Amino acid sequence: MKVVILGAGVIGVTLAYYLAEDGHEVEVVDRQSGPALETSFGNAGEVSPGYSAPWAGPGLPLKALKWLTMEHAPLVVRWSRMNPEMALWGLKLLRNCTTHRYEVNKGRMVRLAEYSRDCLEALRQKTGVQYDARMQGTLQLFRTQEQLDHIHGDTDVLDRYGVPYQVLDREGCIAVEPALARVREKFVGGLRLVHDETGDCFKFTNALSEIAAARGVRFTFGRSILSIEQEKGAISSVVTDAGRIVADAYVMALGSYAPRFLRPLGIRIPVYPVKGYSLTVPITDPAGAPESTVMDETFKVAVTRLGDRIRIGGTAELTGFDLTLHEERRKTLEHVVGDLYPDGGDGKAGTFWTGLRPMTPDGTPVLGPTPFANLHLASGHGTLGWTMAAGTGRLLSDLISGRKPEIDTDGLTLARYG
Numbered sequence: 001m002k003v004v005i006l007g008a009g010v011i012g013v014t015l016a017y018y019l020a021e022d023g024h025e026v027e028v029v030d031r032q033s034g035p036a037l038e039t040s041f042g043n044a045g046e047v048s049p050g051y052s053a054p055w056a057g058p059g060l061p062l063k064a065l066k067w068l069t070m071e072h073a074p075l076v077v078r079w080s081r082m083n084p085e086m087a088l089w090g091l092k093l094l095r096n097c098t099t100h101r102y103e104v105n106k107g108r109m110v111r112l113a114e115y116s117r118d119c120l121e122a123l124r125q126k127t128g129v130q131y132d133a134r135m136q137g138t139l140q141l142f143r144t145q146e147q148l149d150h151i152h153g154d155t156d157v158l159d160r161y162g163v164p165y166q167v168l169d170r171e172g173c174i175a176v177e178p179a180l181a182r183v184r185e186k187f188v189g190g191l192r193l194v195h196d197e198t199g200d201c202f203k204f205t206n207a208l209s210e211i212a213a214a215r216g217v218r219f220t221f222g223r224s225i226l227s228i229e230q231e232k233g234a235i236s237s238v239v240t241d242a243g244r245i246v247a248d249a250y251v252m253a254l255g256s257y258a259p260r261f262l263r264p265l266g267i268r269i270p271v272y273p274v275k276g277y278s279l280t281v282p283i284t285d286p287a288g289a290p291e292s293t294v295m296d297e298t299f300k301v302a303v304t305r306l307g308d309r310i311r312i313g314g315t316a317e318l319t320g321f322d323l324t325l326h327e328e329r330r331k332t333l334e335h336v337v338g339d340l341y342p343d344g345g346d347g348k349a350g351t352f353w354t355g356l357r358p359m360t361p362d363g364t365p366v367l368g369p370t371p372f373a374n375l376h377l378a379s380g381h382g383t384l385g386w387t388m389a390a391g392t393g394r395l396l397s398d399l400i401s402g403r404k405p406e407i408d409t410d411g412l413t414l415a416r417y418g
C-alpha cells in the first residue's frame with residue numbers, strides 16, 4: 001500500500017519508519033527543506049511519560065489569573081490577536097478544568113506516553129539511532145511547600161498506571177541533581193519520574209529519517225500542500241504547488257496547521273497553536289549543569305542537558321500563528337537557568353527559538369481514523385510530540401496495516417469529540 005504522510009516533524013518521520021518496516025511504500029511531504037524544522041526543532045528535549053498531564057486542571061483558572069500579573073509568567077495571552085477560534089479553544093480548555101476530566105485526560109495521555117517510551121526503547125535497540133539520549137529521569141522541582149503538598153492528584157494517576165516515581169525532599173533532589181546544591185535555598189522538594197528520558201528531538205528525527213530513507217521512504221521537501229481532494233467518500237489526492245500526489249492512504253501530521261486542511265473536508269479537530277520558546281546555551285561548567293531534566297514548577301520551564309548544551313524550554317503564548325521572538329520571553333528562560341544553574345551555562349550566549357505546539361483543550365492528541373476510510377490523523381500532541389512520537393507511529397502503522405494496536409485507543413481518537 002502507498003501511504004502519503006503530510007508533515008516531516010518527529011511524528012511524521014517516526015510513523016514513516018514504522019510503515020516502511022511494515023512493508024508499505026511511503027512518501028513524506030513537507031514545505032521545509034528538511035525534517036524537524038518547525039515544532040520539532042528546538043523543543044525542551046524531554047521524553048517524559050511520567051510528566052504527561054493536561055494543562056486543564058482544577059487549579060488552572062486561578063493560576064492563570066495569577067500568571068497574567070507575573071513578570072516571568074508561564075502563560076501570556078496576546079489580547080490584540082484574540083479571535084473567535086482562540087476564544088472558543090480557551091472556553092473548551094476551561095471546561096476540562098474539573099478533577100474528573102483532569103484524571104480522565106491524564107490517564108489517556110499517560111497510557112499513550114508510557115507505551116511510546118517502550119516503543120522508543122525498542123526502536124533505539126533495533127536501529128542504534130543516536131540523539132544525545134540520557135536515561136536519568138525528570139525532576140519536577142517545587143519552590144514552595146504548597147506546590148509539594150498538592151501533588152497527590154498526579155501521584156494517584158501514576159499509581160493507577162504503575163508509573164514509578166519518587167517524592168523527594170531538598171536533599172533528595174540534590175542527590176539526583178548535584179548542581180542544585182549551589183542553590184539549595186531556592187526549592188523545598190520535588191517529584192522525580194525515574195523512567196523519563198531526555199534527548200535532542202531534532203537530531204533524532206534527522207537520524208531516523210536517514211534510516212527510513214535507507215528502507216525506501218521517499219522524502220519530498222520544499223513542497224507546499226495547498227489542499228486535499230476527496231471523491232466518493234475517500235481522499236483522492238493531495239494538491240501541492242508542484243502538482244498532485246496520489247496514494248492509497250493519507251496521514252495528517254501537520255501539527256497546528258492540520259485544522260486548516262481538515263476543515264474543508266468537514267472534519268473539525270480542536271487543535272490550536274500554543275507558542276513555546278526555547279534557549280540553547282553551551283555548558284560552561286559541567287559540574288554546575290543539570291544531569292537530566294529539571295522542570296521548574298513555578299515558571300513551567302524545563303532545563304535539560306543535551307550533550308554539551310543546556311536546553312531551556314517553556315512558556316505558553318496564545319497569539320495564533322505569529323512566530324515573533326519576544327525578548328521578554330527570552331528573559332524568562334534566562335532567569336530560570338540563571339537562578340537554578342548560575343554556573344552551568346551563559347544564557348546571554350544562547351540561541352533563541354520559538355515554535356507552535358498543536359494543543360487540544362483536553363491535552364490528548366487526536367489519532368487514527370476519520371470519516372474518510374483512507375485518511376488518518378496524528379495531531380494535537382501539544383508539548384508531548386517528542387514523548388509520544390514512537391507510540392503514535394507504532395499505533396498508526398498498526399491501524400493502517402489492519403492490525404489491532406497494542407494499547408486501547410479509547411479516548412485517543414476523533415470519536416471522543418462526538
